[in-house]
Amino acid sequence: MDISGWRKKIDDVDRKLAALLNERASAVVEIGRLKRNTNLPIYEPDREREVIANVQQSNKGPLAARDLARIYERIMDVMRSIQKHEIVPEDSPASHETEIDSQFED
């Protein structure tokens, strides 16, 4: 297969990735709704370690465990912002404070 063939394959994988990332975001929003009625914080370091351990255990390569961790740090960072907006509505004054966390890092 030539480069253009591999890129078509990547585009196909990317559409599936986007769909799964959205499926994950929907679950995160649901958890955010449930958290409104509890004292659970948005940032739960133990749960985040559990998430990383789960993907690393299922990892068959060629990505290194560390590569997956780097990607998941960003995924969880984005998902945390979404959950924050679910708990603190957009139009509340507190929501503006959280904007800083969701800025582009690079």
Next chain:
Amino acid sequence: MDISGWRKKIDDVDRKLAALLNERASAVVEIGRLKRNTNLPIYEPDREREVIANVQQSNKGPLAARDLARIYERIMDVMRSIQKHEIVPEDSPASHETEIDSQFED
């Protein structure tokens, strides 16, 4: 469904995401092998914009276009490091220069 139920769902989605990320990495490695025989650079900004446009076009939410772009910036950053190591072997002196790019950002 309670929080623990949603978390089981997330763990399941995450294992699928890890498998797809590895599928993507395999294609990137293949492209790296093909690039060895060409003058194509590892960093191709036009192609990276195309990748982001592709995932954003397929996006049905709840993730915002910008959230997907943030996640994809990290995915492409990790994939670029993998391709670099494919073109410049681990044991060559040049490979050590590239280490800086693959450090944790946060």
